[in-house]
Amino acid sequence: MSLPYTPLDQIPSIVSSLHESFHSHAKLDSIQYRLKQLRILYHAIHSNEDAICEAIKLDLNRPIQDTKFLEFDVFYSEILDIIANLESWSKPTPVDDVPKIISFASPKIERIPLGTVLIISPFNVPMLLALQPIVGALCGGNTMVLKQSEFVPNTALILSKILTRALDSDIFKVVNGAIDETTVLLEQKFDKILYTGSSQVGRIVAKAASKNLTPCLLELGGKTPVYVGASVEDSLEVVTKRIMFTKFINAGQVCLAADYLLVDEKIYDKFIKTLLKTVDEYFKGVDSKNFTHIIHERSWERLNSMIKSTKGQIIFGGKNSNRALKYIEPTIIKNVDFNDSTMKEEIFGPILPIIKISNIFETIDEIKSRHDTPLSMNIYSHDASEVHYLRTHIRSGALIINDGMMHVAIHSLPFGGIGESGYGAYHGIHSFKSFTHERAILEHPFWCDKFWTDKFIKIVDIENTWRGSKHLPQLPGKDVDFDANGEVIKKPIDEKVWKLGAVGVVVAGVVAYCYGLVL
Numbered sequence: 001m002s003l004p005y006t007p008l009d010q011i012p013s014i015v016s017s018l019h020e021s022f023h024s025h026a027k028l029d030s031i032q033y034r035l036k037q038l039r040i041l042y043h044a045i046h047s048n049e050d051a052i053c054e055a056i057k058l059d060l061n062r063p064i065q066d067t068k069f070l071e072f073d074v075f076y077s078e079i080l081d082i083i084a085n086l087e088s089w090s091k092p093t094p095v096d097d098v099p100k101i102i103s104f105a106s107p108k109i110e111r112i113p114l115g116t117v118l119i120i121s122p123f124n125v126p127m128l129l130a131l132q133p134i135v136g137a138l139c140g141g142n143t144m145v146l147k148q149s150e151f152v153p154n155t156a157l158i159l160s161k162i163l164t165r166a167l168d169s170d171i172f173k174v175v176n177g178a179i180d181e182t183t184v185l186l187e188q189k190f191d192k193i194l195y196t197g198s199s200q201v202g203r204i205v206a207k208a209a210s211k212n213l214t215p216c217l218l219e220l221g222g223k224t225p226v227y228v229g230a231s232v233e234d235s236l237e238v239v240t241k242r243i244m245f246t247k248f249i250n251a252g253q254v255c256l257a258a259d260y261l262l263v264d265e266k267i268y269d270k271f272i273k274t275l276l277k278t279v280d281e282y283f284k285g286v287d288s289k290n291f292t293h294i295i296h297e298r299s300w301e302r303l304n305s306m307i308k309s310t311k312g313q314i315i316f317g318g319k320n321s322n323r324a325l326k327y328i329e330p331t332i333i334k335n336v337d338f339n340d341s342t343m344k345e346e347i348f349g350p351i352l353p354i355i356k357i358s359n360i361f362e363t364i365d366e367i368k369s370r371h372d373t374p375l376s377m378n379i380y381s382h383d384a385s386e387v388h389y390l391r392t393h394i395r396s397g398a399l400i401i402n403d404g405m406m407h408v409a410i411h412s413l414p415f416g417g418i419g420e421s422g423y424g425a426y427h428g429i430h431s432f433k434s435f436t437h438e439r440a441i442l443e444h445p446f447w448c449d450k451f452w453t454d455k456f457i458k459i460v461d462i463e464n465t466w467r468g469s470k471h472l473p474q475l476p477g478k479d480v481d482f483d484a485n486g487e488v489i490k491k492p493i494d495e496k497v498w499k500l501g502a503v504g505v506v507v508a509g510v511v512a513y514c515y516g517l518v519l
Contacts, residue, residue, distance in 0.1 A: 003153035005177040008184050014173050015188040018116045018143040021170040028113060028141040028171060031090050037138055037167060038083050044166035045075065045131065048158070052127055055154040059126070061293040061325075066249055071127045078132060078411040081428055082139050089139075089432050092441060105444040111436035113141030114215075115191030120182065120205070122196045123149035123295050124253040124348075129219075130159060133194045134172070136431025142192075143171045147185055150178040151295050190214050192435065196255075199420055217424030217434055220417055221255035222374040223346050225367055226404065227360055227390065229381035230266040239380050239402075240271070240278040243352075246378070246404035248282075248330050251292035252350040256376050256398075256405045259347055260336070261354045262363060268356045272315070272334055279316050279332065287320075288327040294349060300326045303349040305341070312336035312353060338366050360386055364393050373397075373419025378404040397421050 006014070027033050045052070053067050062070075092108040117137040121130035130148055137144045146163065148156040160174045175181055186193075186208035195205045196219040209216050232239055247258040263271050294300045300323055307318050310333050317331035328350050336342060336353040343353065357363045377396040381387055391399060397417040398407050407413050408427070416425025426434045482488050 003150060003156050003176050005150075006175045006181055008180060011175055011181065011184045012188060014175060015116065015145060015185070015190070018145060018171070018173060019189075022113070022115050022143045026170075027168065028143070031087055034139055034141060035083060035086060037171070038079060038086075038135065040166050041131075041135070041138075041163075042076070042079050042083070044162050045072075045127075048162050051158055052155070052162075055158045056126065056152070058154040059123075059152040060250070060253075060295070061288075061291070061327075062250060063290060063292070066292065070125055070250060070254075074409055074411075075128050075131050077409070078428055079135050081411050082135060082432070085429065086139050086432070089429060102442075102444065102448075104448050105442045108441040110439050110441050111140070111432070112439050114435060114437055115142060117142045117144050117435065118147065118185060118188075118190045118193045119144060120147045120185075120193070120195045120197070121149060123151040124250060124255070126152045126155040127159060129196050132427065132431070133196075134163070134167075136426050137192075137194075137435045138167075138171070139432050140435030142435055145173050145175055145185065145190075147175050147177070147182060150176070192217065194424075194426070195219070199422075202422065215424075217426060218417070218422035219255065219415075219424075220375070220420065220422035221346055221348070222417070222421040223259040223343075223371040224256060224374050224376045224378065224404070225371065225394075226258045226261045226378040227380065227386075228261060228263045228267070228271060229360065229379075229383055229386050230264040231382040231386070232380050232402070233267045233270065236267070236271055236274040237278065240275045241282070242403050243275075243380075244278055244282045247352050248350050249292075251294060251328065252352075253292070253295065253348055254405070255348075256408065257348070258352065258378060258404055259374075260343065261352065262357050262360065262367075263354055264360070265356050265358050272354070275332070276316065279330070283330055286330070288322055288325050288329075291327065291329070291350075294326040294328055297323065297326060299349065300328065303328050303347070303351060306347070306349075306351055307331055307333075309341040310336065310353070311340055312342070317350075338370060343370070361389060364389070367394060373417070373421050375417045375421040376400060376404070376407075395419060397425075 022028065049072060052071075053064050056062055056067050056071070057064065090111065092110040095107040095109060098105075098107055119130065119133040119137065121133070126149060130146060134144060134146065148159065150156070156176055160176060163172065164174055175185055186205065189212045190209070192215050193205060193209050194217040195202055199220045199222075202218045202220045206216055206218065226243060228239060243258055243261070246256070249257075294303060300321075304321055304323075307314070307321075312333040312335045314331060314333050317329045318333070320329045321327060330350045332352045332354070333342060334354045336355050338355070340353060342351060372395065374396050376398040377390065377394050378400045379387055379390055380402055387401060395418050398415075400407060408415055411428035413427065414425035414430040415427040416422060424434060481491065
């Protein structure tokens with residue numbers, strides 16, 4: 001199915017109309033309006049599940065059960081959480097720890113909409129990664145433009161129809177197309193851009209956004225390392241099942257997929273044996289008909305080249321690939337080193353390289369020098385020293401211990417990268433925060449000036465009056481409890497405390513004496 005592209009000359013007016021709609025303040029100021037739009041969106045998706053699943057099947061050949069898990073379950077959970085909590089999130093929050101002189105000013109923090117948001121969604125999880133940002137931008141009170149991936153035309157077409165019917169046209173528009181359409185979109189001024197995709201394109205988006213000082217939320221992926229320590233030797237069956245799931249669902253075309261394994265040499269052979277047993281069970285009967293396909297020929301060629309040029313030993317798969325169908329069978333390669341073809345870039349496909357290591361503490365530098373700041377890191381270990389060392393030496397968007405990927409199903413956790421894997425985070429309340437501005441609010445009564453006599457002192461009297469004011473809050477730095485070297489000063493017990501303690505003892509004695517007389 002062909003996807004009709006939006007005419008280039010219409011894109012500026014589409015964006016302009018959304019800016020105009022936002023600044024009219026006619027609708028989005030109302031929390032009830034936002035909630036109604038979210039409820040309508042929920043039912044629009046729910047009533048079109050089968051059609052969306054079929055479209056994704058046409059684009060990616062993804063099994064229906066995988067689509068239900070990857071796309072729908074997470075979406076329903078998150079949108080219902082936002083609907084349930086949006087009213088409370090939107091209320092101004094009072095501020096504590098206020099200087100007494102301005103305590104009557106009722107300081108608060110409120111969150112206000114950003115304006116008009118551009119959402120550029122990817123091909124790999126095409127429904128969820130379009131809808132989650134939409135829900136976030138909408139709950140924050142913004143107008144939105146959605147640009148979907150041209151590589152999933154069936155999904156993009158049906159979502160365009162569903163969303164434009166469900167959502168108010170004053171606040172939501174779709175622009176479909178490829179590079180030219182995206183280029184024109186990025187020339188327009190937005191108040192925030194959320195892009196999910198490669199680091200290469202992420203840099204292009206960030207550069208274009210910088211011309212208008214537009215903040216971005218970039219979700220860029222990376223090579224997710226998976227460490228398997230000797231301490232989980234008795235749980236290898238569970239470990240291998242979890243790794244297989246997080247690596248091969250959607251044919252590995254997931255930004256959080258296990259990219260490569262680092263396995264302790266003490267359990268390496270046993271791990272490989274257990275892994276092969278798990279793989280035989282996991283992929284029994286799997287072929288090009290029931291396994292997700294690669295998105296396009298360019299990616300297929302890249303992955304096929306990795307397999308052909310690897311110096312490691314292929315222990316599963318690696319043979320039955322089909323270019324015409326864009327099918328790469330699940331492939332596992334052992335005895336790989338950091339210079340292998342599979343270690344040059346994010347794999348983003350069904351290929352799993354395994355590296356034998358003697359000591360994770362000595363391997364950290366290799367990870368950091370080659371693939372620093374991944375979107376996630378998975379640690380399979382019961383050794384607290386290993387976990388602590390990895391937590392404190394590897395910067396990653398997420399850290400998952402004894403599993404992988406599952407944090408995306410918890411909408412109360414932030415989902416985002418660091419460094420090369422992007423910046424910013426969203427999901428649940430973090431989406432509301434990402435698509436709103438935190439504004440300070442202070443309303444100071446006029447009558448307070450009766451008690452703040454030094455607020456408008458004459459310039460000539462500053463030296464004599466300012467420092468002696470009884471009304472201004474104390475400046476910090478006089479009675480601190482630390483010295484110039486940053487060490488905490490252990491102060492002797494104050495004389496007043498001693499006196500109060502002595503009085504307390506006397507009172508307690510008198511009470512005890514009287515109590516004894518009564519008895």
